[in-house]
Amino acid sequence: MEPGLLLEDILQKLAEEGYQISKRTFLYYVQLGLLPKGKRKGQKKGGVKFYYPTWTLERLKAILELKKKGLKLKEIQERLPKKAPSPPLPKTFSQAERLKDCNACGICGAICPVYEEMDLPPWRLIQAWEEVPDSLPSANTPWVCVGCYLCETRCPQEIPIVEFLRFLRREGLPPGRRWRKHPEWSRIFWSLLEERGRSFDFGAVHAYQIRVLGPAEDQRLLLRLPGPEGEKEVTAPSKIKGLPALKRALERARGWK
């Protein structure tokens, strides 16, 4: 069974998608019954943690959207379904069959240039997925993968390892353990892409600190470069002509299951 999500994970995920909510507000919503209660679970290292069902995330998003429209909490409560939604369908990796070929030879871990940063090598996650897909051991592996494809080219069984890790990252698996120090970048990237159709070369500026000032129409981007150049201002990307259609299409694409 999936243990659920920690409060911190829920807040981080929401922050990445551009929602702002504090821990305190979250707990207040739980108290009001707007959100489900967390399940108490003892930790091996001592102490307890509370795990919330995964649908909490969607429900909280729905609440925040309704709040944006100016609805009061009481009105929101009336609008939201009372019961928990039916359990989500098990997540399926489209090339799951090919994972069965993994014979745990360990090459994917050994060849990986960033293996030192991984909690578990890719093959361990593949093996765990083969046993019980819904209960992966906690690991940062999908987030550490830089997608260099070295493992895929060397895998004797030609398993689509990078695609599998991409799938896990997309689905937020394994739950509870993520490894991203700068979700803010991701948020800025998407907001620029949606407001302009073009974004910033974040692939390249990931080493820098970035500050965005001003509203969408008059954005100022400041980059702090390592080294003597210090902070410099750069122009926001130019806008594309087909922006309204692009926005609509992106929204539909986001709904892909």
Add this chain to the structure above:
Amino acid sequence: MKILYYPGCSSEHLARDLYLSIETLASSLGVELEVLSDWNCCGAREIEEAPEGVGLFLAARNLALAQGEELLVACSLCFHNLKRAQDLLRKEAGFRARIAELLKEEGLELSLKTPQILPLTEFLARLDLSKFRSAGFRGLPVAVYYGCFLSRPCPTDLEALEKALSAVGYPVVPTTLKSHCCGGHLPRTDSPVIKNLCQRLIFEAHQKGATGLAVACPVCKLNLEIYGGPSFPVRYFTQYLGLALGLSPSWLGLPEEE
């Protein structure tokens, strides 16, 4: 000669020097770059956490806009994203139908066959560069570095950089790590591993007697410059080519004293 060209977001910002050198090089080679009209961002690394449709759509819109046989792409990550999407759309009819539906919003249609996505390395290697070489130019030995996305999973010609640079007079030093990884997005996570990866690449080039490293990808270049150690020059291969053609360093995005 005219070629359709996808600049990508980095052209407007931190890889401005790459694009400057491409433009300068193209005009001196008599190549007309026709910028893809109304191109959009390919989604960079961020699409990996979005539903598959998002990345496919962003790439497909560009591919549908590209009415021509070939589309020239300079950035390695853009190349990877466009190529991966094209391959996937060719293979999976289900994806194709759904993407076609999204493209209808703008009246766009995706062709299965065209365009052929052409990396800048291959494009320049197939031109006869030797006849443009500046008289009296004597190139110092350089090493080349392709990085991941030109090597895997959709391999491009991994002799292209050598061909282009030696055609204009640079002795190219052979290296074993030219397709290895520079650490990609690792700096975003403050990982110390990236230093090792970058320094190893620089060390090899230096040990083998190269005076500089010619790279093709904006992310690789930044990583190597920041983490590879201070004293070894890392430049875009287009900048090296431009210098051999006798073009002014400032037109190539290089400091004047080069």
